[in-house]
Each structure stands twice: as C-alpha cells, then as structure tokens.
Amino acid sequence: GVFIMINIIGLGYIGLPTALMFAKSGLKVVGTDYNANLIDSLKEGKLTFEENGLEDLFKEARSNGIEFKTEYQKAHTYIIAVPTPYLKDSKKLDPKYVISALNNVLDVCEKGASLIIESTVSPGTIDKYIRPEIEKRGFIVGKDVHLLHAPERIIPGNMIYELENNSRTIGADNSEIGEKVRGLYSNFCKAEIVVTDIRSAEMSKVVENTYRDINIAFANELAKICRTDNMDVYEIIRIANMHPRVNILQPGPGVGGHCISVDPWFLVGDYPDLTNLILTARKTNDSMPRHVLGRIRDIMREHDIKDISKVGLYGLAYKENVDDIRESPTLQLLERMDEHLAYGVKVYDPYVKERIVDHQFMNFEDFLNEVEIIVIMVGHDHIKNKMSLIKDKLILDTKNICLLEGSYKL
Numbered sequence: 112g113v114f115i116m117i118n119i120i121g122l123g124y125i126g127l128p129t130a131l132m133f134a135k136s137g138l139k140v141v142g143t144d145y146n147a148n149l150i151d152s153l154k155e156g157k158l159t160f161e162e163n164g165l166e167d168l169f170k171e172a173r174s175n176g177i178e179f180k181t182e183y184q185k186a187h188t189y190i191i192a193v194p195t196p197y198l199k200d201s202k203k204l205d206p207k208y209v210i211s212a213l214n215n216v217l218d219v220c221e222k223g224a225s226l227i228i229e230s231t232v233s234p235g236t237i238d239k240y241i242r243p244e245i246e247k248r249g250f251i252v253g254k255d256v257h258l259l260h261a262p263e264r265i266i267p268g269n270m271i272y273e274l275e276n277n278s279r280t281i282g283a284d285n286s287e288i289g290e291k292v293r294g295l296y297s298n299f300c301k302a303e304i305v306v307t308d309i310r311s312a313e314m315s316k317v318v319e320n321t322y323r324d325i326n327i328a329f330a331n332e333l334a335k336i337c338r339t340d341n342m343d344v345y346e347i348i349r350i351a352n353m354h355p356r357v358n359i360l361q362p363g364p365g366v367g368g369h370c371i372s373v374d375p376w377f378l379v380g381d382y383p384d385l386t387n388l389i390l391t392a393r394k395t396n397d398s399m400p401r402h403v404l405g406r407i408r409d410i411m412r413e414h415d416i417k418d419i420s421k422v423g424l425y426g427l428a429y430k431e432n433v434d435d436i437r438e439s440p441t442l443q444l445l446e447r448m449d450e451h452l453a454y455g456v457k458v459y460d461p462y463v464k465e466r467i468v469d470h471q472f473m474n475f476e477d478f479l480n481e482v483e484i485i486v487i488m489v490g491h492d493h494i495k496n497k498m499s500l501i502k503d504k505l506i507l508d509t510k511n512i513c514l515l516e517g518s519y520k521l
C-alpha cells in the first residue's frame with residue numbers, strides 16, 4: 112500500500128488538531144480512532160467539536176489528503192493521544208486506554224517505528240506499564256521500536272495558535288531519536304522544542320498543571336477568607352499584584368477540564384506522604400462549587416426566594432468561549448445540588464448545543480424569562496456582550512466580569 116508517514120491514534124481534543132497540523136505541513140497523515148461514528152463524521156467533512164480556526168485547518172488538511180480510519184495503519188511514526196483518566200479511589204493514573212492503543216499499534220507497526228505517547232501520564236508510567244508491555248510482545252525497545260513521550264500544552268479555545276507557538280518537550284531514551292522526533296514536530300511547531308529523558312518529560316508536564324492548580328487554589332482561598340470578613344478580594348489581589356514579585360491569579364467557581372483538575376491527583380496517588388500542599392490545593396479547588404452554592408443560598412435568603420428553580424446557572428463549559436464541559440465547575444455544582452436533593456435549578460450555555468443536564472435551556476431569552484437569580488459560572492464573551500439583558504436580575508458573578516451595580520461576587 113501507500114507509505115504512511117504518521118498514524119495518529121485517538122482523534123479527540125488533542126489528537127485531531129495535531130493530526131491536522133501535520134497534514135497541513137505536508138506530511139502524509141492517517142488519523143485512527145476506534146469510535147466509528149467519529150470517523151464517519153470526519154470523513155464527511157464534519158468536525159466533532161468547536162475550536163477557533165479548526166474549520167479552516169480541517170479544510171487545508173483535507174485538501175492535503177489526510178485520511179481517517181478505524182483501523183491502525185502500517186507506519187513509521189505513531190502518535191498516541193488517547194484518554195488518561197485517574198482511578199477515582201486510588202487517585203492513580205489508569206493506563207488502560209494507552210495500553211490498549213499501544214497493543215493495537217504493535218499488531219501492525221513496522222520495524223524501526225517510533226511510538227510517541229502524547230497522552231499525559233504520571234511520572235514513571237512509561238517505564239512501569241508501557242515499556243514492559245512492548246517487551247512482552249517480543250519487541251526490543253531502542254531496536255525494533257523507539258519509545259518517546261511528547262506531552263501537549265495547548266489550551267482549548269486557542270489550540271491552533273498554541274500548537275504553532277508553544278514550546279514543547281520530547282522525552283526520549285537517547286538524543287539521536289529525540290532529535291529526529293524534534294525535527295518531526297518542527298514541521299508545524301515554531302517554538303523551542305526541548306529534548307530530555309522520558310521521566311523528566313512525564314514529570315514536567317504533570318508539574319506544570321499542578322503549579323496552575325496550586326496558584327488557582329491560593330486565589331480561591333483568598334476569596335473565601337475575604338468573603339468571611341467582607342473584604343474585596345479583587346481589589347486586594349489588584350493591589351498585591353503591583354508588588355514586582357507578586358502575581359496572584361483570579362478566583363473562580365472551581366477548576367474543571369481534563370488537565371489541571373486531573374493531573375495533580377497523579378502525584379497525590381503516587382506520593383501520598385509527600386503531597387500535602389498539592390492535595391490541599393486540589394481539595395480547595397474542589398470545594399469552590401460548594402462555596403458558590405453557599406453564596407446562592409445567601410442571596411436567596413436575603414431576597415426571600417425559596418424556589419431553587421428561580422436560579423439559573425449561566426455556563427456549562429469549564430472555561431470561557433469553548434464547548435468542553437468535562438469536569439466543569441457547573442457540573443460539579445449540579446452534582447452537589449443533587450446530593451442535597453435540590454432539583455430544578457436552570458442551566459444555559461450558548462456553546463453547548465446538546466441537552467446534557469436537566470432543566471437546560473437552548474435559548475437565552477427563554478432562560479432569562481424563567482429565572483430571578485443568574486449565576487455567572489463561565490465568562491463567555493456571549494454574556495459579556497449581553498449584560499444589559501440581565502440588569503434587572505439578581506446576579507451572582509463568580510468570574511468578576513459584571514460591572515452592574517449590586518451584583519454579588521464570590
């Protein structure tokens with residue numbers, strides 16, 4: 112058959128844009144996913160999620176001949192970008208998707224192939240689970256196949272720009288193969304690409320997200336302290352940040368998404384005796400939806416509103432201007448309410464076009480007509496541009512984007 116340069120396994124938020132970038136840069140690319148519906152829709156030219164600039168990139172990649180298949184291909188380079196969740200009880204990484212994708216690849220790969228794990232993994236995963244799996248199959252790593260780790264840093268909403276402009280890390284067993292893969296990524300990545308060992312690549316990725324989590328937790332803890340004694344956390348952070356060596360982040364309703372709220376657990380799971388700060392930060396951020404719930408209760412009491420169905424949550428996504436709802440603070444909040452048998456709260460998100468939760472509205476005006484309290488959970492541009500429409504409501508603004516007088520804050 113045709114010689115295939117790169118076979119990308121897993122065409123989700125990370126795998127798809129990466130595949131398209133490689134194809135755009137002129138390489139022969141086949142994207143493989145075991146989800147047949149997803150492959151069908153990509154073949155028909157339909158994208159499976161929304162992202163700035165993705166439509167244009169998709170067109171270019173298609174005109175460059177990118178293919179989508181459910182079958183794994185004979186290739187010299189594989190990029191594995193499948194999910195890496197954590198086990199809810201032990202908090203350790205669950206490598207089952209990576210291992211199953213790896214085995215499918217080993218069934219077809221050519222001698223000398225490079226297997227690049229792009230999925231985020233906890234430090235040591237590649238040596239503990241991936242390498243032995245390859246050896247079990249009779250392959251010698253470094254001879255029959257090369258094993259690498261190339262973690263991803265892109266943020267939904269700005270993925271295309273960041274794929275080209277973020278620096279990246281390549282973890283490899285030796286610098287020769289590391290340099291080769293650096294060359295490969297530099298087909299689209301214009302920023303610095305660092306080559307290091309696999310363990311350092313694994314650890315630095317998890318450390319980056321843990322750093323973010325801890326810094327967000329600090330801002331959230333300040334918000335709680337300030338609320339207790341009626342201090343303005345935003346004013347305090349603004350002033351503190353004028354100090355030349357202080358840069359406090361903004362508080363919010365919690366942390367969602369598939370990186371920051373997940374990766375620190377890998378360290379907690381693997382080093383339970385050494386992760387006090389990291390665990391506390393995780394718990395602090397996870398406590399924010401409950402804090403928001405407390406604020407909703409405050410406002411309901413103050414205005415003698417007894418009916419929870421008069422409350423509307425604006426935003427289901429985990430961050431502004433995207434449709435990704437995974438682990439989002441709003442979903443966490445709804446779960447909390449569920450535990451307290453508080454049903455009926457209304458929900459609206461302009462980016463989420465499918466009905467995902469109960470009492471979800473598809474039309475902003477209908478949503479507004481039904482509620483007295485609006486809780487801004489996500490700072491979508493959509494609501495920033497529609498503040499005049501909500502000026503007669505009670506507003507709980509967890510993102511500090513609303514300038515309307517009398518709006519409640521975190």
Ligand SMILES: NC(=O)c1ccc[n+]([C@@H]2O[C@H](COP(=O)([O-])OP(=O)(O)OC[C@H]3O[C@@H](n4cnc5c(N)ncnc54)[C@H](O)[C@@H]3O)[C@@H](O)[C@H]2O)c1
Nearest residue numbers: 121122123124125144145146192193194195212230231263
């Ligand atoms: N989403 C992000 O912003 C982001 C950022 C950096 C890193 N990451 C990491 O990248 C990895 C992928 O995340 P994602 O958000 O793209 O996940 P995703 O759930 O959007 O996509 C994963 C895809 O892999 C497919 N898949 C799973 N197992 C497969 C198999 N054995 N063979 C073929 N296809 C398979 C699924 O059908 C799915 O389409 C994760 O490790 C994640 O932690 C994600």
